[in-house]
Amino acid sequence: MARSPVRRVLGFAAATAVLALALTACTAPVDYDYPDDNRSVDAYSSGSVDEGSVFGPGGINIFGGGSEGTGAEGGGGIGVNSFLWRASLDTLSFMPLSSADPFGGVIITDWYSLPESPEERFKMTVYILDRRLRADGLKVAVFRQLKDQARQWSDAAVSTDTAIQLENAILTRARQLRLKTQGQ
Helix, strand or coil: CCCCCCHHHHHHHHHHHHHHHHHHHCCCCCCCCCCCCCCCCCCCCCCCCCCCCCCCCCCCCCCCCCCCCCCCCCCCEEEEHHHEEEEEEECCCCEEEEEEEEECCCEEEECCCCCCCCEEEEEEEEEEEECCHHHHEEEEEEEEECCCCCCCCEEEECHHHHHHHHHHHHHHHHHHHHHHHHHH
């Protein structure tokens, strides 16, 4: 026995309403933890935003220092350590960027060939894993390709030392940036 089209539509509408009600009942209140820092955000200076700012008396804190004592060294408005973020961008500044996500802490470069070796190209991905300036809060992945006989790019091995050297260069630059801001 076939159901009438009206009953089918009503059954579908009732099922949709029950599903929507069930999904809205699953939401829980979210307790956001906003920083208490009202300082400004200029990436390379410690100037303050005046009271007439579009974003209020404290401005927007993207790159500024985090609240003292929280362990979030320089990560006030972004999800990762701002010193590691800026140091990563500084270190990889010679390569074109494909993507940069300061909230997720991922920087992806586009393929880059050195002028002296056009048959070889590199691509890098930097993962900033922590809000603290720590050696284990950073991971670099390096990809390398070579042109084969058919003039097509093919994957090639990369020395593990290459990623470690890049991580060390980024960490050194991050420490320099932190010392520079502490000295101001």
